[in-house]
Amino acid sequence: MASVTVSPVADRAERKQFVDLAYRLNADDPNWIPPLRSEAAALVDPAKNPFFQHADVQLFLARRDGRIVGRISAHIDRVALDMPPEQGFGPGCGQWGLLEAEDEAVCTALIARAEEWLRGKGMTRVLAPISLSIWEEPGLLTMGHDHSPMVMMGHHKAHYQPWVEGQGYEAAKMLRTYDLDVRVEYPKLIQRIISSGEKNDKIRIRKVDKSRFDEEAALILDILNDAWSGNWGFVPITDAEVEHTGKKLKPLVFEDLIRIAEYEGKPVAFMMTLPNLNRPIREIGGRLFPFGWIKLLRWLRKPYPADMRVPLMGVRKHLQSSRLASQLAFMMIEYIRRAAVTEYGAVRGEIGWILDDNQGMNAIAEAIDARVNREYTIYGKSLAQ
Template sequence: MRKIEITPVASKRDRREFVDLAYRLNGSDPNWVAPLRSEAMELVTPGKNPFFEHADVELMLARAKGRVVGRISAHIDRLALAQPPEQGMGPGTGNWGLLEAEDEDIAHALIARAEGWMRMKGMDRVLAPLSMSVWEEPGQLVRGHDHPPTVMMGHQPERYARWIESAGGYAPAKSLLTYELDIRKDFPPLIQRIVAAGEKNERIRIRKVDKSRFDEEARLILEILNDAWSDNWGFVPFTEAEIAYAGKKFRPIVFEDLIMVAEYDGEPVAFMMTLPDLNEVLAPLKGRLLPFGWAKLLLWLRKPKVRTMRVPLMGVRKRLQSSRMASQLAFMLIETIRQNAVANYGASRGEIGWILDDNQGMVAIADALETTINREYVIYEKVL
């Protein structure tokens, strides 16, 4: 039996090898979209990713005969520890993620080492995979391997789910679903009537975001998000640093007619963020902007033409969520952006998600729009 040595990432070279492994192991998968290497490096670098400001993180590399054959991150998010246990996180809960391995034995060794690190830190339960925050790429893909992910969604080999389940003690805790639909079609008549009624209500206003006030608008949207999602399973609030970081990342792909805010009596109470699928232009670049990638990306960003639009985030303030207005505002936001996406960007397909499988309100909206589930991610749990 070969010897597998697992060591913490301790140098720039280690960190570079940690990042590079994903490209080597996934490069032959036609549906894996290589992230830009600069962003992949930023994700795992303290001082670059503000997640490190409120989390203890241990990046680990597995080597056999000196060659890197696997990787994993183990982390304890102090903000997650402070959440109510009934919402999924809570005291004693650690996480691992960013798993890559050449075979099952290596995967099991890495998972065991991550569990040991968490036990040493006093954790008694693990939720995984989270790569690394719940706001980044949570869950293991179990359905939808036959097509590429949209922007900011994960894509892992199908075999990884089997390896996690065979590691011992892991059971599904929650499924995260994405829904797709043909946005060239008008919505069902009932939805059209709901939208038309809202448009006649003078107390409701649907407006574009104002990119000239980008920081202010980003703060508003994330403030609504923190309120709207605060009771959701797995919720961890955004910090001020993460709000600024998210704004910086989103800014190049923010288009005013794709992100809408709903106001009621002049108060912002809901929003919907839609992003053109950046992965459509990133896929051919193979993770590199040089020598010609920069020019292609900049040209695309001037006026994207895409097949797919992704809705990564939407929310209605918590106090309205049990009212009929919540769904009305959601349908009004969706319909306004649908029309803009088709007319201004040539889009034909929409993807909404991820959505928790037991989020009855959002699942009902997806069903009313006659969508179909196209991807499923599972977050597993285990008692340590």
């Protein structure tokens, strides 16, 4: 077999080849959802993705006999370098991601080239795969290959796991998603906790106000940064990333699916739920043109039926580990569950990702009879020679 060569992506044409490769290599996987090509292209475009404003990024393509057979990104998030090492990132920590490879030899060559680039930039260890930001698609799918991911979640072929681990990578952290049938009412104990909260005049669970989108987004970000600041893998979101993400998510924002909890008149928690955009994207094959945009726009006006994913939830740090925090979480989950079933015909809900050692959130998921349906592994490796 001919040798594999790996070279940096040098121009716009090669960046397009980088994007296109994922569609070819995953075409035979019935559970892979082709992302919108415009979104996939924007992710790796320095002019469109604000991640590039605080990160050094290099894309690579692998070739065999002149044919493109693999891809990988190597990147250094300068904001992550300033985080405490005990939270995962910190000084000397680089990342790679967006891995696609035809075979193990290609995978080996790509990872070696990404590591070489990171060493050349002074990095001493690596966390991977992370594509590109920790807020986008972190981790390699290591459980749950038998079904499709929901919106904003990655999907990888099962053979990538032994290929990556064969290069000396060990699990650093596990991320879980939980699946549940949202038509089923929660256990009696949870219902009593919710009922008790409804009788408490100090608690108010409200819908977001989309007419004040920027203000509400800033409020949610403030709670998020406070709630998640001590979590493993946390990296502050920049203002530019907030604006960029807000524009992308605004069509998916429905007021009854995102809730803010107030206690004594102050916002202290939130829960964001998104209808599963992957359902219509699968139907249009990731292509908006010539007619995909019509189908997508029709679905976005009123997603029905639409299963739901809870990608983000947070309770201010001073309330964490308290009974009130759990009560607020159960109340938000229940109010969103009711709306999802009655207004959007939802059957399934998915919560996550959740860190495997986040005892509070794992306990909440288990209390409502949710089950782990997907696991993503973030691997670590020393780059010392």
